[in-house]
Amino acid sequence: MAQDGIGASTKRREDYRFLKGIGKYTDDINQPNQTYCYFLRSPVAHAKIGKVDLSVAKSAPGVVAIFTAADLEAVGGVPCGWLITGKNAQPMKEPKHPILAAGKVRHVGDPVVAVIAESLNAAKNAADLVSIDYQELPAIIDMRTAQTKGGEPVHTEATDNMCFDWEFGDKAATDAAFAKAAHVTKIDLVNQRLVANAMEPRAAVGVYEIGTDEHTLFTTSQNPHVIRLLMGAFVLSIPEHKLRVVAPDVGGGFGSKIFHYAEEAFVTWAAKKVGRPIKWTAERSESFVSDAHGRDHVTHAELAIDANGKMLALRCDTFANMGAYLSTFAPVVPTWLHGTLLAGQYAYPAIYVNVKAMFTNTVPVDAYRGAGRPEATYIIERIVSKAARELKLDQAEFRRMNFIRKDQFPYQTPVALVYDVGDYEASMQAALKLGDYAGFPARKAASAAKGMMRGIGVCSYIEACGIAPSSLVGALGARAGLYEAATVRVNPTGSVSVMTGSHSHGQGHETTFAQVVASKLGIPAENVNIIHGDTDKIPFGMGTYGSRSLAVGGSAIVGALNKIIDKGKKIAAHLLEASEGDIEFKDGAYTVKGTDKKKTFGEIALTAYVPHKYPIDTVEPGLEETSFYDPKNFTYPAGTYICEVEIDPRTGTTVITSFVAADDFGNIINPMIVEGQVHGGLVQGIGQAMLEGAIYNDKGQLVTGSYMDYCMPRADDVPSFKVVTTVTPCTHNPLGVKGCGEAGAIGSTPAVINAICDALDIDNIEMPATPERVWRAAHAKTMKAAE
Amino acid sequence: MPKIAMTVNGKQVSADVPANTLLVEFLRKDLMLTGTHVGCDTSQCGACVVHVNGHAIKSCTTLAVQANGASVMTIEGLAPGADLHTVQAAFKEAHALQCGYCTPGMVMAVVDMLKNNPKPTETQIRHGLSGNICRCTGYHNIVKAVQIASGQAVTA
Ligand code: FES
Ligand code: FES
Numbered sequence: 001m002a003q004d005g006i007g008a009s010t011k012r013r014e015d016y017r018f019l020k021g022i023g024k025y026t027d028d029i030n031q032p033n034q035t036y037c038y039f040l041r042s043p044v045a046h047a048k049i050g051k052v053d054l055s056v057a058k059s060a061p062g063v064v065a066i067f068t069a070a071d072l073e074a075v076g077g078v079p080c081g082w083l084i085t086g087k088n089a090q091p092m093k094e095p096k097h098p099i100l101a102a103g104k105v106r107h108v109g110d111p112v113v114a115v116i117a118e119s120l121n122a123a124k125n126a127a128d129l130v131s132i133d134y135q136e137l138p139a140i141i142d143m144r145t146a147q148t149k150g151g152e153p154v155h156t157e158a159t160d161n162m163c164f165d166w167e168f169g170d171k172a173a174t175d176a177a178f179a180k181a182a183h184v185t186k187i188d189l190v191n192q193r194l195v196a197n198a199m200e201p202r203a204a205v206g207v208y209e210i211g212t213d214e215h216t217l218f219t220t221s222q223n224p225h226v227i228r229l230l231m232g233a234f235v236l237s238i239p240e241h242k243l244r245v246v247a248p249d250v251g252g253g254f255g256s257k258i259f260h261y262a263e264e265a266f267v268t269w270a271a272k273k274v275g276r277p278i279k280w281t282a283e284r285s286e287s288f289v290s291d292a293h294g295r296d297h298v299t300h301a302e303l304a305i306d307a308n309g310k311m312l313a314l315r316c317d318t319f320a321n322m323g324a325y326l327s328t329f330a331p332v333v334p335t336w337l338h339g340t341l342l343a344g345q346y347a348y349p350a351i352y353v354n355v356k357a358m359f360t361n362t363v364p365v366d367a368y369r370g371a372g373r374p375e376a377t378y379i380i381e382r383i384v385s386k387a388a389r390e391l392k393l394d395q396a397e398f399r400r401m402n403f404i405r406k407d408q409f410p411y412q413t414p415v416a417l418v419y420d421v422g423d424y425e426a427s428m429q430a431a432l433k434l435g436d437y438a439g440f441p442a443r444k445a446a447s448a449a450k451g452m453m454r455g456i457g458v459c460s461y462i463e464a465c466g467i468a469p470s471s472l473v474g475a476l477g478a479r480a481g482l483y484e485a486a487t488v489r490v491n492p493t494g495s496v497s498v499m500t501g502s503h504s505h506g507q508g509h510e511t512t513f514a515q516v517v518a519s520k521l522g523i524p525a526e527n528v529n530i531i532h533g534d535t536d537k538i539p540f541g542m543g544t545y546g547s548r549s550l551a552v553g554g555s556a557i558v559g560a561l562n563k564i565i566d567k568g569k570k571i572a573a574h575l576l577e578a579s580e581g582d583i584e585f586k587d588g589a590y591t592v593k594g595t596d597k598k599k600t601f602g603e604i605a606l607t608a609y610v611p612h613k614y615p616i617d618t619v620e621p622g623l624e625e626t627s628f629y630d631p632k633n634f635t636y637p638a639g640t641y642i643c644e645v646e647i648d649p650r651t652g653t654t655v656i657t658s659f660v661a662a663d664d665f666g667n668i669i670n671p672m673i674v675e676g677q678v679h680g681g682l683v684q685g686i687g688q689a690m691l692e693g694a695i696y697n698d699k700g701q702l703v704t705g706s707y708m709d710y711c712m713p714r715a716d717d718v719p720s721f722k723v724v725t726t727v728t729p730c731t732h733n734p735l736g737v738k739g740c741g742e743a744g745a746i747g748s749t750p751a752v753i754n755a756i757c758d759a760l761d762i763d764n765i766e767m768p769a770t771p772e773r774v775w776r777a778a779h780a781k782t783m784k785a786a787e
Numbered sequence: 788m789p790k791i792a793m794t795v796n797g798k799q800v801s802a803d804v805p806a807n808t809l810l811v812e813f814l815r816k817d818l819m820l821t822g823t824h825v826g827c828d829t830s831q832c833g834a835c836v837v838h839v840n841g842h843a844i845k846s847c848t849t850l851a852v853q854a855n856g857a858s859v860m861t862i863e864g865l866a867p868g869a870d871l872h873t874v875q876a877a878f879k880e881a882h883a884l885q886c887g888y889c890t891p892g893m894v895m896a897v898v899d900m901l902k903n904n905p906k907p908t909e910t911q912i913r914h915g916l917s918g919n920i921c922r923c924t925g926y927h928n929i930v931k932a933v934q935i936a937s938g939q940a941v942t943a
Binding site for chain 1: 863886
């Protein structure tokens with residue numbers, strides 16, 4: 001293994017700047033002569049906008065300009081990146097999402113007026129002087145009744161508030177399987193609304209250079225090229241060569257910073273209007289009502305099982321909340337990222353899923369860590385545990401009975417996906433061992449002796465990552481390709497700069513990608529620099545989400561490296577006076593097969609830039625290559641998690657006494673970073689299971705709009721973890737990697753709820769399973785027993 | 788506008804600031820010390836933790852005028868030059884940061900925690916960190932970093 005190459009737990013190079021407080025996040029960027037923007041947002045969920053009086057505000061001290069929707073008539077709406085086609089070939093309803101609310105406000109937090117001033121305080125003070133006449137309308141909040149509620153719909157384009165009614169799978173085969181089932185398990189699940197809450201609030205700085213007619217946007221994004229494309233082409237009509245988008249250090253994303261948001265388009269547009277740079281930074285309470293939320297599904301599911309305990313079919317009906325407008329990838333989350341994952345790790349023949357996506361007067365909902373896959377996993381892993389309980393089978397054993405076997409890969413699921421490889425038994429066994437599953441009954445008895453209720457929960461998740469083959473997603477409605485690009489520039493003295501379209505906002509790409517390059521070129525990792533996040537520096541990029549950076553972005557880097565190595569062979573052949581076919585590249589040197597003639601990589605690099613003795617007739621000077629990599633399939637990380645809880649029935653307090661994760665991410669570049677990704681994901685999933693939830697009242701007020709009411713997991717809420725990996729390398733990408741960013745958040749939620757249900761010996765409990773809910777469930781049992 | 792003077796990271800600074808200026812705004816905007824972050828507006832995330840007269844405080848909930856005459860230390864002043872403080876080094880060693888946004892506040896809070904309790908148990912560490920939110924790491928490796936920084940066996 002090359003030192004600091006593939007497989008080493010190399011310490012992160014990013015850490016130094018973050019630890020010293022000299023990272024550069026968007027709000028740290030200041031421009032000469034900068035102004036500040038404040039958005040006046042709707043305080044009500046649904047209203048017609050009557051008279052807007054700006055006259056007093058306009059003359060307030062420090063005000064530079066004030067804009068409303070009337071000023072933005074020539075500007076496009078925020079576009080949606082995915083078209084879903086529902087039943088009977090009906091395209092989804094796609095109402096316009098204006099930059100500033102036009103005519104109507106549709107959720108609390110909808111921006112109505114933008115005030116630009118010399119200071120943030122001046123902007124806020126002036127905003128206080130704006131008067132807006134809101135003619136309130138009844139709010140549509142509950143998606144289950146949105147279709148029939150009557151009254152004014154969220155959008156006139158969707159009079160029944162339905163965005164689409166989508167179905168997938170083989171309904172006839174599923175019905176037939178249910179007809180012959182020996183046992184049917186049914187469950188009703190709420191996958192509650194969450195707020196991503198990256199610790200860095202969104203921010204944007206817009207700059208316009210009149211001399212060159214160039215726009216620059218600094219923004220908190222996971223994918224600056226996607227923002228350039230969407231904002232340039234669909235909103236502001238700025239061609240790519242006049243628009244630079246920079247996503248500098250970004251303080252976490254978890255999906256919420258994928259999407260194109262109105263505020264970043266506005267500051268880009270307005271910077272030209274006012275002729276000065278404009279900065280906007282969200283306050284946390286603003287983030288709560290303007291960052292896209294996650295999850296928010298309500299599902300009824302049924303599982304058909306034969307007399308031998310074999311799963312036969314799954315049927316699901318889901319309501320998915322789109323919120324008030326379609327966010328960038330909102331429609332794909334409850335459909336193709338959800339329905340296709342319902343086979344889980346199990347070999348069973350029939351699945352049918354129906355999803356009704358609804359508009360409501362709430363913040364738009366879009367991808368949040370896992371995006372559709374956590375929702376699917378929650379359904380399958382909850383219903384499987386419930387079925388095992390009903391059939392009086394061990395929950396691990398019931399899963400194993402139904403696993404896709406190692407010899408069945410590649411495995412065609414009934415919901416379109418082809419799993420290339422996996423070994424579910426291996427990760428199950430690793431988890432059972434690490435969690436001492438066999439010792440659980442004794443621990444349960446010990447807890448019971450203390451008056452405590454102990455439970456164990458298993459979850460065997462699968463996800464589809466490495467998003468995604470372009471032609472496939474194109475057929476499914478994506479309005480873009482999902483390849484990735486990379487340029488590898490070998491500098492004359494042999495150091496290497498890599499420009500990647502992936503974006504790191506905590507994942508540590510600067511370290512891991514350098515490890516890949518070091519291993520492939522046989523050079524020290526310290527000689528490699530990873531550059532990302534700036535459309536002026538990077539050839540192109542689709543960015544980071546869906547655990548795609550290494551599987552897709554890393555593959556593009558490998559593609560470019562292979563071209564570099566091949567070009568080097570031509571140069572080496574010339575220098576070593578051998579035929580190209582006889583040149584081998586290994587450990588940082590080109591050799592002639594069977595001889596000791598050799599040239600180091602550094603010598604070849606120098607020759608490429610000082611081509612005195614050089615095959616100049618056939619090979620161009622220089623050593624720089626670009627590669628675009630389009631994945632051949634999704635990757636399928638999978639694993640088993642086991643959670644053990646102890647509940648105090650007197651208080652309803654649940655303590656996670658043990659949590660083990662056994663994941664198969666394929667090959668691993670940096671085990672330390674992979675473990676860190678798993679830890680973080682686990683806590684997000686545990687947060688959903690036990691603490692977090694965005695709650696709207698029936699007027700459409702977000703009553704969990706700050707950290708006072710939205711319960712973020714803190715250090716004393718969660719345990720330490722035991723994490724292991726098992727490995728079946730991905731078969732279709734050059735590094736054999738699958739991706740590890742989302743697994744923890746996908747697999748942990750059902751594991752925790754399964755454990756709590758097991759402890760309480762109940763069928764279901766609503767999330768978050770707060771002490772109150774747990775206490776009530778525990779108490780209901782005792783009360784019933786007493787009757 | 789009140790005039791304030793204080794020592795920040797060992798340097799004497801003074802300025803005229805509006806009376807409602809928060810300490811974090813003064814540090815970030817006037818002094819360009821952008822290592823101290825803002826993660827919330829309800830004094831709950833700890834991204835803004837700095838030391839005032841040797842105590843960890845949330846600079847988003849302190850007015851700049853309240854620090855008049857005080858000695859303030861931010862993440863930028865924790866270790867001289869290019870050095871890393873023991874706690875900073877332990878964070879790197881344990882991979883206790885991902886996006887880095889919570890990190891300055893975390894580190895400042897941990898330095899204070901260890902000053903008051905040099906050998907905290909895992910439970911005490913978790914309790915001591917509970918004023919700081921990290922969305923990335925799941926805390927496991929932060930606990931580990933605190934154990935390393937305090938010269939204790941790693942249990943996380
Ligand atoms: S910024 Fe969140 S506590 Fe200070
Ligand atoms: S490292 Fe990202 S919030 Fe803590």
